[in-house]
Amino acid sequence: MSDKRQKVFLELKNVSKQFPGVKALSNVSLTINKGEIHALVGENGAGKSTLMKILSGAYKRDGGDIFIEGSRAEIHGPKEAEALGISIIYQELNLIPGLTVAENIYLGRQPRKNGCIAWKRMFCDAEKLLQELGIELDVKALVRGLSIAQRQMVEIAKAVSCNAKLVIMDEPTSSLTHQETQLLFKIMENIKEKGNAVIFITHRMDEIFSICDRLSVLRDGCYIGTSDVRDISRDELITMMIGRKLTQQYPDRNSKIGELLLEVSEITDGKKVGPLSFEVHRGEVVGFYGLVGAGRTELMRLLFGADRKKGGTIKLRGEEIKIHSPKESIKRGIGFVTEDRKGEGLFLPFSCAFNISLVSLRKIRKYGILNLKKEKEAAERYIKELNIVTPSRNQKAALLSGGNQQKIVVSKWLFSDLDLMILDEPTRGIDVGAKREIYEIINVLAEEGKAVIVVSSEMEEIMGISDRIYVMRDGALSGEVKKEEFSQEKISDFLLKEVNAG
Amino acid sequence: MKRRVKASYLSVIWNRLGVWLVVIGLFFLITVTCDNFLSRANLINVVRQICVNAIVALGATFVILGGEIDLSQGAVAALIGCEGAYFMMHMGFPVWAAISAALLTGVFIGTVTGMIITFLRVPSFIATLGVQYILQGAVLLLTNSQPISGLPESFTKLGRGYIGIIPIPTIILLIMVVIGFFVLRYTSFGRNCLATGENTQAAVLSGVSVIKTKIVIFAIAGTMSALGGIILAARLSSGQPSAASDLSLQALAAVFIGGTSRGSVMNTLAGALIIGLINNGLNLLEVNAYWQKIALGAIIIGAIALDSYRVSKESQS
Ligand SMILES: Nc1ncnc2c1ncn2[C@@H]1O[C@H](COP(=O)(O)OP(=O)(O)OP(=O)(O)O)[C@@H](O)[C@H]1O
Ligand SMILES: [Mg+2]
Numbered sequence: 001m002s003d004k005r006q007k008v009f010l011e012l013k014n015v016s017k018q019f020p021g022v023k024a025l026s027n028v029s030l031t032i033n034k035g036e037i038h039a040l041v042g043e044n045g046a047g048k049s050t051l052m053k054i055l056s057g058a059y060k061r062d063g064g065d066i067f068i069e070g071s072r073a074e075i076h077g078p079k080e081a082e083a084l085g086i087s088i089i090y091q092e093l094n095l096i097p098g099l100t101v102a103e104n105i106y107l108g109r110q111p112r113k114n115g116c117i118a119w120k121r122m123f124c125d126a127e128k129l130l131q132e133l134g135i136e137l138d139v140k141a142l143v144r145g146l147s148i149a150q151r152q153m154v155e156i157a158k159a160v161s162c163n164a165k166l167v168i169m170d171e172p173t174s175s176l177t178h179q180e181t182q183l184l185f186k187i188m189e190n191i192k193e194k195g196n197a198v199i200f201i202t203h204r205m206d207e208i209f210s211i212c213d214r215l216s217v218l219r220d221g222c223y224i225g226t227s228d229v230r231d232i233s234r235d236e237l238i239t240m241m242i243g244r245k246l247t248q249q250y251p252d253r254n255s256k257i258g259e260l261l262l263e264v265s266e267i268t269d270g271k272k273v274g275p276l277s278f279e280v281h282r283g284e285v286v287g288f289y290g291l292v293g294a295g296r297t298e299l300m301r302l303l304f305g306a307d308r309k310k311g312g313t314i315k316l317r318g319e320e321i322k323i324h325s326p327k328e329s330i331k332r333g334i335g336f337v338t339e340d341r342k343g344e345g346l347f348l349p350f351s352c353a354f355n356i357s358l359v360s361l362r363k364i365r366k367y368g369i370l371n372l373k374k375e376k377e378a379a380e381r382y383i384k385e386l387n388i389v390t391p392s393r394n395q396k397a398a399l400l401s402g403g404n405q406q407k408i409v410v411s412k413w414l415f416s417d418l419d420l421m422i423l424d425e426p427t428r429g430i431d432v433g434a435k436r437e438i439y440e441i442i443n444v445l446a447e448e449g450k451a452v453i454v455v456s457s458e459m460e461e462i463m464g465i466s467d468r469i470y471v472m473r474d475g476a477l478s479g480e481v482k483k484e485e486f487s488q489e490k491i492s493d494f495l496l497k498e499v500n501a502g
Numbered sequence: 503m504k505r506r507v508k509a510s511y512l513s514v515i516w517n518r519l520g521v522w523l524v525v526i527g528l529f530f531l532i533t534v535t536c537d538n539f540l541s542r543a544n545l546i547n548v549v550r551q552i553c554v555n556a557i558v559a560l561g562a563t564f565v566i567l568g569g570e571i572d573l574s575q576g577a578v579a580a581l582i583g584c585e586g587a588y589f590m591m592h593m594g595f596p597v598w599a600a601i602s603a604a605l606l607t608g609v610f611i612g613t614v615t616g617m618i619i620t621f622l623r624v625p626s627f628i629a630t631l632g633v634q635y636i637l638q639g640a641v642l643l644l645t646n647s648q649p650i651s652g653l654p655e656s657f658t659k660l661g662r663g664y665i666g667i668i669p670i671p672t673i674i675l676l677i678m679v680v681i682g683f684f685v686l687r688y689t690s691f692g693r694n695c696l697a698t699g700e701n702t703q704a705a706v707l708s709g710v711s712v713i714k715t716k717i718v719i720f721a722i723a724g725t726m727s728a729l730g731g732i733i734l735a736a737r738l739s740s741g742q743p744s745a746a747s748d749l750s751l752q753a754l755a756a757v758f759i760g761g762t763s764r765g766s767v768m769n770t771l772a773g774a775l776i777i778g779l780i781n782n783g784l785n786l787l788e789v790n791a792y793w794q795k796i797a798l799g800a801i802i803i804g805a806i807a808l809d810s811y812r813v814s815k816e817s818q819s
Contacts (some may be wrong), residue, residue, distance in 0.1 A: 060789050194580050304707075325706070326706055326707050326708070327707050327709040327710070327711050330709040331709075336707065338704075338707055343701075343704070344701075344703050344707050345704055346704060347696070347697055347704060347705075348700070348701075349700060350696065350700065354693065356698070357693075357699055358693060358708050359709055361690040361692075368689060368690075369689065370687075370688045370689060370690065370693070372687075372688070412708070435615060491566060
């Protein structure tokens with residue numbers, strides 16, 4: 001690896017791309033070496049995914065040149081990208097839910113025997129592949145039944161399986177926990193050792209500094225610069241990304257914890273979750289930390305009425321409530337920002353305004369008639385407050401960048417103005433600047449006397465914003481940590497602790 | 503570079519006007535090829551002939567937007583037309599009472615269909631196929647497969663009369679279009695309908711009552727079918743048990759030609775107009791009815807293919 005004459009694998013020169021109303025890329029030049037892990041960073045909507053989609057042939061560029069190993073390349077589609085040795089993991093997962101893990105991994109290139117799919121070999125190959133990579137998954141399981149993190153691991157396996165010379169990973173870690181991220185890093189190191197390159201997109205600073213060799217920054221579709229990771233500090237990098245200094249990632253909280261708002265006791269779904277009990281006060285931000293699969297999302301779904309609970313009681317404002325559907329919980333004042341924005345949060349072909357107002361139609365309605373002016377005002381307010389990059393409120397949600405889509409989902413629930421807000425991985429895929437904005441909003445909610453539950457797999461984040469943290473493990477609460485006692489060790493201890501039966 | 507700009511300019515026009523461009527184009531094409539197309543009598547004929555189909559198709563629009571399909575609309579229309587006639591001729595109902603009762607039956611059938619789909623979880627394709635057969639049987643029982651004719655003039659006016667130079671059915675259609683447009687754009691139900699059809703899971707989690715929405719959708723479809731059936735009976739001056747056999751599919755054709763991916767009330771109207779214009783043009787050119795069917799089929803396929811092409815281009819550009 002000490003070869004100093006590392007050769008260039010990929011060179012982009014003056015690549016531009018224009019969408020109706022959006023200049024997504026202007027004259028971006030970039031060099032990727034063989035055997036390096038190259039971070040591509042920038043705010044939401046900076047053009048990272050667009051650039052990568054040009055490399056994978058999903059988009060046509062308007063101008064500029066692409067050179068691969070010194071010769072000019074035209075990439076018109078995924079097949080050509082593959083032939084050139086490029087494979088990509090898209091930001092939005094693209095697996096087919098009705099097929100098995102193995103079929104998804106080998107989609108379009110299944111091993112064949114006499115023209116038929118060699119099923120046995122395919123399952124065998126897939127199993128070997130997953131084992132090599134250290135991913136624990138049943139290759140015959142349907143993707144439909146997998147969690148987002150598991151799906152992400154399948155995508156990773158799929159991208160790695162074709163032995164590409166350049167693997168592009170567009171925010172693969174946004175839905176992974178620490179452990180899985182470590183596993184991914186090992187996989188990335190492996191690719192690097194073979195002399196192949198990785199382009200790695202992430203909004204998590206620590207990941208850049210722990211795994212990447214070099215990094216390049218995009219801002220507003222323009223190339224800002226490239227640097228060795230060793231030569232740059234975190235603050236310098238943030239300044240490069242957002243064009244100004246960000247002094248403090250987590251805003252100060254001076255919490256005024258009020259009366260008891262939510263009291264959950266012995267709640268269970270009879271399968272994976274519980275029975276467990278906890279409580280949340282007004283003005284309080286309560287974090288739920290745990291590994292993927294710990295049952296946090298399932299617990300929140302029970303609370304929200306998206307799934308039926310099998311036992312236990314929920315008391316809101318001191319009164320027991322029986323919730324059978326999300327509609328009822330919303331009426332009672334509970335909101336839920338879901339983790340899977342594409343599947344459960346967004347209506348992709350419809351406008352930002354449509355998406356933002358859907359939960360709160362009652363607020364813009366008079367005598368049963370929607371006041372589109374009020375809708376417009378609300379949409380514009382949130383687009384401004386959360387810095388959502390979009391040409392207008394009428395833009396289809398599908399055409400926004402991933403992080404901006406996430407902001408739309410968050411806006412939808414902010415607008416609903418409910419008493420108890422459950423946020424499941426609210427900063428997934430959101431850039432550093434916007435994360436801070438969301439934290440500030442969480443603070444404001446708490447200060448207004450609302451209660452916030454945050455589910456997060458990022459320990460730093462959850463310690464930065466919560467007043468209290470519940471650690472979850474195997475569907476049960478393994479510990480509760482107060483703000484005064486916050487520390488990585490304490491929380492990790494609970495993560496590992498066996499939950500006492502009984 | 504120039505060409506790019508021009509192309510996007512065209513695509514803006516296409517996005518604004520969409521399928522109405524096709525209506526305008528067809529209009530000119532037929533004007534040029536057929537001499538008597540532009541005569542007042544013929545034009546009125548066109549707008550009168552599309553009414554039943556367009557009204558039923560408005561109902562189908564809501565169903566399609568809500569992510570379902572309704573194959574029973576033609577059967578509902580036939581039953582309701584005959585039922586109205588039956589009430590008037592055999593039970594001595596006054597015209598208004600017969601119409602109200604028949605319309606209510608339409609609402610009822612639609613609601614029940616919606617309940618079968620949501621509560622019994624029968625996919626709409628199958629549920630409405632079943633309902634279609636049941637209603638077809640019912641109308642034959644009711645009429646003994648004989649037309650019920652001799653309807654009073656105050657009733658047939660609905661299908662044959664004019665206000666000024668505009669046919670009454672056309673006026674009813676326009677009122678329905680305005681209401682449909684309004685409901686879709688300015689009511690929570692309209693939003694819920696779009697949300698449910700696009701992403702049911704996300705709709706549920708956004709507090710949309712998907713079950714209620716779907717039942718209302720089918721109730722609307724039932725109502726529009728019933729209205730279509732009444733106008734049809736009025737136009738034919740009789741309740742014809744076999745009159746509307748093709749109506750479900752014709753209505754769906756209008757919706758799809760109007761453009762599913764951007765489905766809206768106005769597009770459906772355009773779809774119905776396109777079908778009407780083509781039929782009229784081919785009639786004027788004295789092409790026989792069998793060929794007209796073939797043309798219609800080809801146009802449906804062509805319209806959808808064009809739409810898919812456009813969508814895939816859009817996502818590439
Ligand atoms: N198909 C499209 N049509 C129109 N605009 C688009 C399209 N795809 C992306 N854009 C716009 O181009 C800009 C760049 O988007 P891109 O997805 O590349 O951002 P990104 O850097 O990946 O952001 P994120 O960190 O949020 O994923 C955004 O403003 C986005 O709204
Ligand atoms: Mg992106």
